[in-house]
Amino acid sequence: MLNIDPLAQAHSDRLFAVIQQHIVDAGGKIPFADYMQLCLYTPGLGYYSAGNQKFGQYGDFTTAPEISPLFSQTLARHIQDVRQQLTEFNLLEFGAGSGKMAGDILLQLEKDGALPDHYYIIEASADLQYRQRQYLEQHLPNLFEKVIWLDQLPEQFVGVIVANEVCDAMPIHRLHFDQATWHECYVTIDDGVLQWADGPISNEALKQRSDLISRDDSQVDYFAEVNLAAEGWVASLADCLQQGAIFIIDYGHDRGSYYHPQRSQGTLMCYYQHQGHDNPLIFPGLQDITSHVEFTALAEMAQSCGLDVEGFQTQADFLLAGGITELLADPSSNGVTLDTFQQTTAIKRLTLPSEMGESFKVLTLTKDLPELLPRLRLADRRYSL
Numbered sequence: 001m002l003n004i005d006p007l008a009q010a011h012s013d014r015l016f017a018v019i020q021q022h023i024v025d026a027g028g029k030i031p032f033a034d035y036m037q038l039c040l041y042t043p044g045l046g047y048y049s050a051g052n053q054k055f056g057q058y059g060d061f062t063t064a065p066e067i068s069p070l071f072s073q074t075l076a077r078h079i080q081d082v083r084q085q086l087t088e089f090n091l092l093e094f095g096a097g098s099g100k101m102a103g104d105i106l107l108q109l110e111k112d113g114a115l116p117d118h119y120y121i122i123e124a125s126a127d128l129q130y131r132q133r134q135y136l137e138q139h140l141p142n143l144f145e146k147v148i149w150l151d152q153l154p155e156q157f158v159g160v161i162v163a164n165e166v167c168d169a170m171p172i173h174r175l176h177f178d179q180a181t182w183h184e185c186y187v188t189i190d191d192g193v194l195q196w197a198d199g200p201i202s203n204e205a206l207k208q209r210s211d212l213i214s215r216d217d218s219q220v221d222y223f224a225e226v227n228l229a230a231e232g233w234v235a236s237l238a239d240c241l242q243q244g245a246i247f248i249i250d251y252g253h254d255r256g257s258y259y260h261p262q263r264s265q266g267t268l269m270c271y272y273q274h275q276g277h278d279n280p281l282i283f284p285g286l287q288d289i290t291s292h293v294e295f296t297a298l299a300e301m302a303q304s305c306g307l308d309v310e311g312f313q314t315q316a317d318f319l320l321a322g323g324i325t326e327l328l329a330d331p332s333s334n335g336v337t338l339d340t341f342q343q344t345t346a347i348k349r350l351t352l353p354s355e356m357g358e359s360f361k362v363l364t365l366t367k368d369l370p371e372l373l374p375r376l377r378l379a380d381r382r383y384s385l
């Protein structure tokens with residue numbers, strides 16, 4: 001049993017009251033997607049909106065850019081492949097977390113003489129925006145003026161868009177197959193405690209998606225997630241990108257593997273102080289809630305909106321194609337302060353199949369690029385989408 005600090009408990013109780021009000025206003029239950037949105041993004045109270053440390057050793061989880069700058073330096077090489085084909089070059093990062101990835105990409109591009117005109121950030125959390133500003137102002141004072149925070153997508157954008165572990169933090173709808181029927185998972189309150197409740201599927205897009213998940217009628221208690229928010233987000237990126245590329249990096253699978261009969265409990269996970277579990281109804285506001293990404297849905301949406309699906313690789317193949325091991329061998333990559341042993345350990349964490357190498361994927365979408373991006377041909381898995 002976890003011990004919760006009394007201040008943290010009081011914070012969670014305040015968010016509980018907000019959630020309770022939403023449930024009452026909705027007549028007794030809300031779709032899980034609404035609950036997840038409230039838990040993560042209620043201003044001042046949601047997990048990402050409030051002021052706790054989230055990333056790294058003293059937070060709840062560690063992301064690739066926090067493990068080693070080599071991750072962002074390698075991504076910068078892929079970015080430069082796109083830059084070579086553009087006449088204008090800007091960068092746009094979604095959900096920049098601590099600001100570390102932005103900082104390391106900018107430092108690498110500066111070193112390579114390939115800086116963008118601007119590095120835009122769109123960040124859902126006001127608290128994280130503040131932390132990003134502080135981090136970048138302190139660590140990159142000479143490049144800080146390049147960084148601009150936006151509240152919404154620009155109408156038109158030429159350049160490269162990057163998003164690491166952003167789709168997994170978008171609210172998902174949860175479906176439950178039982179008694180030969182699909183239900184949607186809602187959240188209700190019973191006796192003062194948050195509880196699951198099945199209900200009718202709340203919108204047409206979800207109904208259509210459930211038809212694509214083939215189930216044997218005898219199957220009981222099969223759960224699956226649908227991330228309509230991420231699909232809408234890809235459509236909005238397609239709308240604003242005039243020319244360039246989008247790198248979407250996250251843990252996830254192609255559709256066949258995502259909705260595999262054996263994955264019967266879905267992919268919903270929670271993290272509290274580096275402990276993973278599968279109950280999002282406890283500690284509202286104190287824990288991260290996340291689900292794996294169904295990449296086929298993102299690729300289909302991209303294609304239907306006029307983007308080219310240019311690559312789908314494991315994180316390991318993407319980083320190896322980007323030359324992560326050359327960066328390690330290159331003594332001039334001395335912006336990195338870790339010694340060789342630590343760097344080697346970091347590369348293992350980022351690329352080994354038993355660590356992040358296989359479970360994380362990179363989906364690359366492009367628009368109007370005159371040439372293919374050769375690094376994306378290494379172990380390309382688009383056939384699986």
Ligand SMILES: C[S@@+](CC[C@H](N)C(=O)[O-])C[C@H]1O[C@@H](n2cnc3c(N)ncnc32)[C@H](O)[C@@H]1O
Pocket residue numbers: 048055063064065066094095096097098101122123124125128163164165166169170
């Ligand atoms: C799991 S964290 C990843 C942070 C960072 N990219 C990293 O790799 O360390 C998810 C981030 O995405 C942000 N986020 C989620 N949905 C977003 C959206 N629709 N627009 C912008 N930021 C979003 C969160 O506030 C948070 O900064």
